Amino acid sequence: MSKNFRIALAGLGTVGGGVLHVLARNRELIEARAGCAIEVVAVSARDRAKAEALPLGNAEWVEGTASLATRADVDCVVELIGGAEGVAHELARTALQQGKHLVTANKALIARHGKALAEQAVDHRAQLAFEAAVAGGIPVLHALRTGLAGNDMLRVAGILNGTCNYILTAMQKEGREFDDVLAEAQAKGYAEADPSFDIDGIDAAHKLAILAALAYGMSPQMDTVHVEGIRHITQSDIRYACELGYRIRLLGIATQHKDGIAQRVVPCLVPADSPLGLTEGVFNAVQIEGDAVGRVLLQGRGAGAGPTASSVISDIIAIARGERWPAFTVANAALQQRAILPMNAHHCCFYLRLTVADEPGVLADVTRIFADEAISVRSIIQHTHDASTPAQVVVVTHETHEAAMQRALAKLDGLTRITQKPMMLRMETV
Ligand SMILES: NC(=O)c1ccc[n+]([C@@H]2O[C@H](COP(=O)([O-])OP(=O)(O)OC[C@H]3O[C@@H](n4cnc5c(N)ncnc54)[C@H](OP(=O)(O)O)[C@@H]3O)[C@@H](O)[C@H]2O)c1
Numbered sequence: 031m032s033k034n035f036r037i038a039l040a041g042l043g044t045v046g047g048g049v050l051h052v053l054a055r056n057r058e059l060i061e062a063r064a065g066c067a068i069e070v071v072a073v074s075a076r077d078r079a080k081a082e083a084l085p086l087g088n089a090e091w092v093e094g095t096a097s098l099a100t101r102a103d104v105d106c107v108v109e110l111i112g113g114a115e116g117v118a119h120e121l122a123r124t125a126l127q128q129g130k131h132l133v134t135a136n137k138a139l140i141a142r143h144g145k146a147l148a149e150q151a152v153d154h155r156a157q158l159a160f161e162a163a164v165a166g167g168i169p170v171l172h173a174l175r176t177g178l179a180g181n182d183m184l185r186v187a188g189i190l191n192g193t194c195n196y197i198l199t200a201m202q203k204e205g206r207e208f209d210d211v212l213a214e215a216q217a218k219g220y221a222e223a224d225p226s227f228d229i230d231g232i233d234a235a236h237k238l239a240i241l242a243a244l245a246y247g248m249s250p251q252m253d254t255v256h257v258e259g260i261r262h263i264t265q266s267d268i269r270y271a272c273e274l275g276y277r278i279r280l281l282g283i284a285t286q287h288k289d290g291i292a293q294r295v296v297p298c299l300v301p302a303d304s305p306l307g308l309t310e311g312v313f314n315a316v317q318i319e320g321d322a323v324g325r326v327l328l329q330g331r332g333a334g335a336g337p338t339a340s341s342v343i344s345d346i347i348a349i350a351r352g353e354r355w356p357a358f359t360v361a362n363a364a365l366q367q368r369a370i371l372p373m374n375a376h377h378c379c380f381y382l383r384l385t386v387a388d389e390p391g392v393l394a395d396v397t398r399i400f401a402d403e404a405i406s407v408r409s410i411i412q413h414t415h416d417a418s419t420p421a422q423v424v425v426v427t428h429e430t431h432e433a434a435m436q437r438a439l440a441k442l443d444g445l446t447r448i449t450q451k452p453m454m455l456r457m458e459t460v
Pocket residue numbers: 040041042043044045046074075076077078080095110111112113117135136137138162163166332333334335338
């Protein structure tokens with residue numbers, strides 16, 4: 031075997047601990063695949079006491095995490111701390127400037143600073159690798175970069191946040207409201223104490239920006255992703271979606287059009303029997319559509335110690351073997367400035383749930399507004415209800431421009447006989 035591949039590991043939490051356990055468990059086969067011994071020479075985190083239960087081997091505990099990047103005895107820094115700024119960013123930048131390879135699971139860091147880090151990597155002949163940053167254990171970046179590299183990517187669409195998918199699935203299966211399921215997910219450790227990154231769609235947007243960058247040869251453009259979360263989804267919407275033959279999923283979608291790229295993270299209705307409709311609980315799934323291959327589905331665990339470690343270690347093995355690749359699929363100099371289409375340019379079928387006063391003529395008001403905006407209605411659901419529940423009307427439209435729908439929504443919101451803000455969800459063909 032050739033000389034050892036020497037690693038410094040920063041962050042010993044869920045993922046860092048997982049990496050140490052999998053490296054210890056599968057050492058022999060990992061080293062056979064890497065073609066050399068993988069040696070963890072140094073580790074660092076905030077609290078040394080937490081590290082004591084981990085299989086640290088001969089790794090040295092280091093107090094100042096940032097100093098890992100400047101050690102002479104390290105070939106590769108593995109950053110598993112998190113956050114777009116602060117220690118993680120400092121460590122990543124310094125490691126690359128020192129010519130050390132960088133492996134990270136940090137989507138926020140790559141979505142924000144990916145292009146600058148990729149440039150530093152090239153300048154200092156180091157590899158930047160971040161397979162674990164998108165969809166945890168699913169090797170989706172590898173698939174885009176290698177197995178599907180011959181395709182013009184028409185669309186990438188995925189369930190990219192396991193916490194949201196867990197909540198939406200539990201709401202559907204158990205008939206419970208959002209707040210109730212979220213509280214339970216927090217108690218079980220599936221959702222953070224501050225869940226906003228997950229449930230407001232930010233985490234999925236980081237991942238989508240990275241996916242779109244690889245699919246379309248551009249640097250990640252987080253600020254141009256249209257983002258909506260799932261806080262406003264109610265049990266009524268889940269039930270109406272089921273009645274229509276759909277499921278509600280938070281999807282990250284990037285599509286290529288003649289005049290640019292559309293990127294959005296939105297809760298939407300997908301057919302119940304579609305691969306994404308059938309993806310339940312904490313699972314992630316990414317559907318890639320290439321002009322030559324058609325649709326390819328990758329599904330698996332998008333988070334957790336083992337799945338995320340699986341992706342981190344695949345990057346370590348590839349670099350230890352001597353593989354090198356452009357971080358965003360094309361050389362940095364070839365990364366293009368693609369036009370990003372505004373959300374108003376989108377068109378799809380829409381689901382609208384209207385809470386209405388129980389009076390004659392309400393439906394006539396609604397259909398007049400639709401007619402004025404040239405929105406054609408595909409179906410309407412209105413159930414009988416008792417005095418304790420408000421009257422609800424659900425409208426499904428034919429394909430309509432987002433701009434027309436937004437104008438119609440503003441007019442509907444102004445009707446006195448519509449008693450709550452209308453609920454609008456997009457319907458996706460996946
Ligand atoms: N968890 C997952 O399933 C998953 C999946 C995909 C990607 N990721 C990404 O992987 C990264 C790590 O996530 P995680 O879930 O493993 O997080 P975690 O369990 O919270 O662990 C974070 C680790 O970083 C250390 N740390 C935090 N701030 C630090 C600082 N200022 N200086 C030094 N060390 C510091 C913590 O030390 P102490 O514990 O001592 O405070 C801990 O060891 C994040 O970028 C995350 O987005 C996670």
